[in-house]
Amino acid sequence: METLMRIKELHTRFHTQDGTVNAVNGISYTMQAGEVLGVVGESGCGKSVHALSILRLIQIPPGEIDAREVWFNGKDLLKLNDKEIRQVRGREIAMVFQDPMSSLNPVYTVGFQISEALMLHKGMNKTQARERALELLNLVGIPEASKRLDNYPHQFSGGMRQRAMIAMALSCEPKLLIADEPTTALDVTIQAQIIELVMRLQEELGMAVMWITHDLGIMAEMAQNINVMYAGFIIERGNVHEIYHQTRHPYTLGLLGSLPRIDEAPGTKLISIPGLPPDLIGLPVGCPFYARCAFRVERCLSERPQLEEAGSPGHTVACWRWKEIDAEALRKAAGGAQ
């Protein structure tokens, strides 16, 4: 497999009146072509900001993006000029946003909005773009697509809008689709449909997908690799099996513990992680998770753990005590205590 994207030490900061908000703090990872990567973490941990930073959709100032490199398909995205980065947006990396209600422009028909990117990037004329838009609407499973093409967004339901957004994102056959919590605003049945749709399209078109979510349950069946983010750091990264079964970071453990499981004994209490994420202005010197961690020791307060390989190649974790954390044993202990 060839490398599609390589991020090295990506920092995103926002300079505000109250101080500098460190939204993303030096994250590094690579994505292969055709890979499905899950990015999980709770609200405000820098998931979306890091995705927007890749496309340089952060407003500068107050924002500031700084990285050793954000290499994508042969070029460093941070070194491109205005025109070149616009060529990447939509054509090579496309994005689907969280709120389908507001991500379509209310004054244009859905068909027009889908064909716009085609006319922009592929140089199609109106009729060609319209035909392609029709194909795309069919592809994402909108019934009676030829009639729907001339509908305005307010005539679409939430799920249909999200499908239309996906059609728009796929219009130029991007190599990477960034899905920023695309199902959060939808109900569970529609959520399942959208996930199924994206997975089917991913297989058909062979593109890579970065799926940003706070729902670990979804990721288990979709993703190959998972980045767990906390306070702008990647604190654990591995494949699905490693993250779910050989969990090494207390935070990931907490996230998993707060998910209801179908195989647990009735009456088992869900574990919630106490406290809130740290203030991103003036991060602690030590581990950002220190204040909420059940495994903390003195060292965590003074030294920030770096990502290191844990157990198997490709599974990395940023915790001083990962060796002592054995997910299976802990789970059994929790089950036994009931």
Add this chain to the structure above:
Amino acid sequence: MSTQLPELEVLTEYAVREHRSLWLDAWRRLKSSPTAMLGLVVVAIFLLSAVSAHFFWKYDPRTDLDYSSKLLAPNLISTAEKPVIHIFGTDKLGRDIFTRVVHGGWNSLRVGLVAVGISLTVGCLLGLFAGFFESFDMNFKEKLALMGALGLAIGLLPAWIARQWFQTLIFGALGVVSVFLEKKLARVRMRPVLFAAAGALLGGLSGLLVAPLVGLVCAFVGLLIGWLLNKPVNGKTFSSITMRLMDVLLSFPSYLLAIAIVAFLGPGLEKGMIAIGVVGIPVYARLARSAVLSVSQKEYVLASQSVGEGHGRILFKHVMPNILSPIIVQATMGLASAILSAAALGFLGLGAIPPEPEWGAMLGDSYKYLSSGAWWAVLFPGLAIVFSVLGFNLLGDGLRDALDPKMRAK
């Protein structure tokens, strides 16, 4: 289970709603409001009479006077005493008031359209750019355009002093140069001094061509301009400068400002239009900016950015159509207030120059005769003002309701 299939088909048929455009929808709601329709009818009558009078009814105010029939009361039928019918009566010069009211409508319409046109275009563009560049960074080309324009604009001052119009070009170029050198001179502490010196030199040398004193003055003004232009402004600064300027304009009572501008430009209907137009600019600028600010935060703007669209496309294709409805409403209301302002200027003798027919001027001409019983000379032009203003206001109110997206479901 096979019985379910046809039912499902029916359901999808039902779900596809008939295609209706925004404007058609708005028109339907406008029709259902009686007051808005009343406004529309009044406005239509006003427009029709004004336009047809101008094009099909020849009237020369300079030759229209007849002392033998001055201040005649309205008469609807021709009698032996009053052979000519004047349904609105005549004024102090014996002119038929009906004719003048109808022709005055054309003048009011002109004032309204031109004044609103000025304030709408200038105000909206300023507001659009100000709001947009508060949320988006300016790129190099946009900075070039902005600094060039800024240089040209402030360059007008020394150019006017020296009566050398090429000076604006010099300072426009200085603004452009400042963008080009921004990165190179970013670390240079002396940059303001450098630019001030360059400005003084450029202004002074070109001023010397006229006279030594002019050269001195221009050098001083150029010094200030160079200092101002030394660092290219970014979007936020541009926005705050523009909006503070608008605040300054707004802080004057609008009639006073209009009178001041007319006093500067000299009386006349055209000058009045400019004055009223300038006074109206801040309203549109503020309205447009606030609307742009809220629309820019919408996800569809981010989405259009993420498919690789440029600033121009985003601003004019995605942001502007979404702020149109408040602007349309404001423009309709603005027509009413422009007509009113024009009448006020006319009444004070600062607008239309007599004998040009203009409602405000007609009032100003005739109110002295009210005490001698000539009520018709003021009543009819007054009513014309009231009805046209009322018509535009009712229509504007109706439009506001009709264009409100929250009402769309109906």
